[in-house]
Amino acid sequence: KDAFGAKAKDGKFLVRSLNEEMNTILEKGLKNTDESEQPSGMVSGFFQKYVTGGKTITKDDMNSISQKILNHLIAKNITQETANKLVAKIQEKLVGSKTPSFTSLNTIFKSALNEELTKILSPTISVDLLNDIKKHLREKPGQPYVLAVVGVNGVGKSTNLSKIAYWLLQNDYRVLITACDTFRSGAVQQLKVHVDNLKLATCLEDGEARIELFEKGYGDASLVTKVAKASIEYASKNDFQIVLMDTAGRAHTNDQLMASLLAFGNAANPNKIIMVGEALTGNDSVAQAQNFNKAFGSKRHIDFFLVSKCDTVDKSIGTIVNLVTSIGAPVLFVGVGQTYTDLRTLSVDWAVNLLM
Ligand SMILES: Nc1nc2c(ncn2[C@@H]2O[C@H](COP(=O)(O)OP(=O)(O)OP(=O)(O)O)[C@@H](O)[C@H]2O)c(=O)[nH]1
Ligand SMILES: [Mg+2]
Numbered sequence: 001k002d003a004f005g006a007k008a009k010d011g012k013f014l015v016r017s018l019n020e021e022m023n024t025i026l027e028k029g030l031k032n033t034d035e036s037e038q039p040s041g042m043v044s045g046f047f048q049k050y051v052t053g054g055k056t057i058t059k060d061d062m063n064s065i066s067q068k069i070l071n072h073l074i075a076k077n078i079t080q081e082t083a084n085k086l087v088a089k090i091q092e093k094l095v096g097s098k099t100p101s102f103t104s105l106n107t108i109f110k111s112a113l114n115e116e117l118t119k120i121l122s123p124t125i126s127v128d129l130l131n132d133i134k135k136h137l138r139e140k141p142g143q144p145y146v147l148a149v150v151g152v153n154g155v156g157k158s159t160n161l162s163k164i165a166y167w168l169l170q171n172d173y174r175v176l177i178t179a180c181d182t183f184r185s186g187a188v189q190q191l192k193v194h195v196d197n198l199k200l201a202t203c204l205e206d207g208e209a210r211i212e213l214f215e216k217g218y219g220d221a222s223l224v225t226k227v228a229k230a231s232i233e234y235a236s237k238n239d240f241q242i243v244l245m246d247t248a249g250r251a252h253t254n255d256q257l258m259a260s261l262l263a264f265g266n267a268a269n270p271n272k273i274i275m276v277g278e279a280l281t282g283n284d285s286v287a288q289a290q291n292f293n294k295a296f297g298s299k300r301h302i303d304f305f306l307v308s309k310c311d312t313v314d315k316s317i318g319t320i321v322n323l324v325t326s327i328g329a330p331v332l333f334v335g336v337g338q339t340y341t342d343l344r345t346l347s348v349d350w351a352v353n354l355l356m
Contacts, residue, residue, distance in 0.1 A: 004341035013170035018344035055099045062091045077282045077318030117352045123330035144235040146243045151276035153249030156308035162194040163343040176240040178231035179215035181248040221260040225267035252291035261295040272303040279313040289326040304332035311336045315354045
């Protein structure tokens with residue numbers, strides 16, 4: 001649990017950020033990879049010579065380095081389109097500028113790329129969910145804070161929703177989990193197993209189970225909206241401050257299943273919608289994010305990403321960049337394994353270093 005996080009002075013249990021610890025997880029993978037793909041090896045061979053300061057960077061200088069950078073970014077799982085945009089931005093910034101003394105073009109390009117990636121991954125809206133929850137509960141007493149988790153099949157929605165529940169339990173909230181996946185056989189039972197595990201954990205830790213499952217079995221989309229509404233009512237009456245809604249996995253290309261998200265969003269009226277995307281997804285991640293974002297209509301959108309299975313991608317974490325650039329939502333958490341403590345916040349520096 002120590003790796004998971006710790007209580008801050010103000011009593012908040014904060015999830016640790018994914019950092020050095022992850023490098024240990026990835027080390028094994030790094031050993032097996034081609035030297036040319038090492039983080040420091042990105043543009044080796046190009047412009048290694050130091051140039052004296054004051055040289056104006058030309059488009060030709062840039063063109064010869066750009067393809068290499070593009071290939072590098074694509075190898076990291078960043079889509080061609082996103083990579084093109086990134087390189088174009090850097091070109092625009094650098095062409096015509098003067099080189100500082102004792103700095104190679106290689107270094108200049110790398111630092112511009114580092115800056116651009118940092119800008120992309122740094123959240124422009126607050127990812128302080130605990131603060132948002134506190135504010136809501138203060139302003140609307142008796143009304144639970146509702147989080148909904150969506151995404152394509154098998155990406156880790158139910159597992160990571162359970163990790164979020166565990167984190168909220170560490171923050172002393174009473175948590176109701178709603179089984180809005182009324183489609184896939186076994187989905188409700190699977191969620192029950194998670195809730196039973198979490199009940200046991202909180203009972204062992206502080207002698208009181210502060211988590212329950214709300215479910216009405218299986219049925220079609222009309223049952224989903226009923227369950228969502230009824231669980232909010234139940235939470236209000238039974239003093240649950242948080243409602244976490246698990247939803248069915250759906251292909252972002254299945255119009256019928258995607259359309260039912262609109263009714264779900266209207267019924268559940270979640271405070272935040274979290275889309276779970278797999279770190280492995282690569283190219284498809286952009287369309288996934290765009291389609292899920294669109295599905296909620298013009299009044300609601302995906303608020304945060306949770307990028308799951310980061311422990312399985314070696315250092316090709318470009319999917320994170322694809323997701324964030326696709327709809328501009330920030331990464332709330334990253335999943336790094338299958339147990340309840342395998343949740344981290346994203347360290348932007350760490351992610352950028354891995355992409356370099
Ligand atoms: N290695 C690893 N495995 C994960 C992570 N998150 C989830 N998983 C695994 O991914 C598999 C699918 O997880 P679920 O939570 O059932 O996925 P889901 O999105 O709810 O699936 P559906 O409801 O069928 O759409 C399980 O075996 C999880 O243990 C993660 O961060 N790392
Ligand atoms: Mg599930």
